[in-house]
Amino acid sequence: MTLWQRFSQSVTDSWYCPSGGWTRHLKLLSLLFSFLAERRKQRFLQSSRWSPPVPVIVVGNISVGGTGKTPLVAALVREFQRRGYRPGIISRGFGAETGEAPISVTPDSDPAIVGDEPVMLARQLNVPLMVNVDRVKAAQYLCDQTDCNLIIADDGLQHYNLQRQIEVLVLDGDRLLGNRLCLPAGPLREPPERMNQVDMVLVNTNNASISAKAEEVESALGRKGLYYFSLEPSAPVSVTGISKRIPDIARVHGVAGIGNPERFFNTLRSLGYDVIGHPFPDHHSFVPEDICFNDDLPVIMTAKDAVKCGDFADDRHWYLPVTTCVSDSCIEQLMEMIEARKPVSYVNRT
Incomplete structure (x- = not known):
């Protein structure tokens, strides 16, 4: 393990240490980070933004690192297709070499150009998928060039330039919010209170332990009415x-x-x-x-x-391979929100 890898592991261990770890001494920097993140958010929310003609669901997180968002996106796409929707996906494409124009991802796309997760999704799903650092451009391209009537953003909870009807926050059931501090003292991109502003919180946990952990998780997060999903290996x-x-x-x-x-x-x-x-x-x-x-x-x-x-x-x-197991009640709740929040212009795309 390199020196950088050892340092990164030490930081991660501290973030998820119950006592806060050594990084808690960086709390003043976290307060500054949180203040700047909130100012940025308000600046976008108060600006004039493009209004998508179809419902947009953002599936994201407030912590750095993986929480199972992409497998969940794939499962949601399949469920929406079963119910007659024509979903499309937009993504930043981590590490993608995207320029001004969005790139359409296919099963044969180079992950070095469009990102690893978009290629994985393209190989699993038969839906239009666009990547661009600017999710608004990717969404506009989907609306202009395809017949999709629902957009799912894989990540992008903090990409406030993109208007959305539904926000889904995904949490790792083992790590949850860590020491509940923002970067760099903790793993959070936004303060814990952001969790109470989203439409749905989905916790990634082992299927066998969901009932046993539910009370513990809800107590730790201070929020009721959570949904759970699991990634079952094949x-x-x-x-x-x-x-x-x-x-x-x-x-x-x-x-x-x-x-x-x-x-x-x-x-x-x-x-x-x-x-x-x-x-x-x-x-x-x-x-x-x-x-x-x-x-x-x-x-x-x-x-x-x-x-x-x-x-x-x-x-x-x-x-x-993994199979993503999401409860019917979770899907039905999402369906109700979609139906209730369709943009006025949506009628032209049915």
């Missing part, structure tokens, strides 16, 4: 696309370039694997040396990482 799939079963070997290498690698490693352990963990930063640009080790043990990575490793993976490399 059997590992070959990164190279070869149709075969993973070797029946207990010890494996786990590779994860996501916001919370340890969560992925724990998932592998819950499946019975003895995991040698190899954590990488979120959205890491993988090279062959990152996933090749001096043995013949299987290497299991996340689906998001697999889209970046396809060109140099071999028959030792696998990824772990």
